[in-house]
Amino acid sequence: NAGVMQNPRHLVRRRGQEARLRCSPMKGHSHVYWYRQLPEEGLKFMVYLQKENIIDESGMPKERFSAEFPKEGPSILRIQQVVRGDSAAYFCASSPREVNNYGYTFGSGTRLTVV
């Protein structure tokens, strides 16, 4: 029973390139959450998705960032024209449905370094 799978674990991009981060939720889970952790800071919410729907993207920068969770395949967090300030750890979590009393489990994360 695999947990939340994220890839790649480490990603290095030059300024101006695109970064694509993937998240496969736990089996049977249809809700995905993306968080970003900057060095020495806590986790910040970015976006909450269901299959084929964005539920809450209020934590995601309006420019250069986008997210999707298609009917088939993993959720993708896409960062266009990366800048040094995008260097961070990006974590994904999933849940079976919209539940209140559920402390979701995070994937191992993708550590993005922009050079």
Add this chain to the structure above:
Amino acid sequence: QKEVEQNSGPLSVPEGAIASLNCTYSDRGSQSFFWYRQYSGKSPELIMSIYSNGDKEDGRFTAQLNKASQYVSLLIRDSQPSDSATYLCAVRSGRGSTLGRLYFGRGTQLTVWP
């Protein structure tokens, strides 16, 4: 603006002692509360959840919640060097479109020395 504040630390305790980690939150509508442990370079790991006022015990860990004071804490008894990590407090508001979202504190770094 929903905020979660943790004592900044770092917190250093000797092996075998009780470590006490504290957290306050601003949104009175918050309904679910969680503690995560994060080792350096790793992802956060859920260790405790609490939803009702009072104490909840799980092994060496005890979570305490006081909704009137908007305060949640984590006690670690018989601390071990392997408990050395950053502990993140997380709160869910339980309302509206932000139902799924967790708000995290910046974390308290705990060091347990032998």
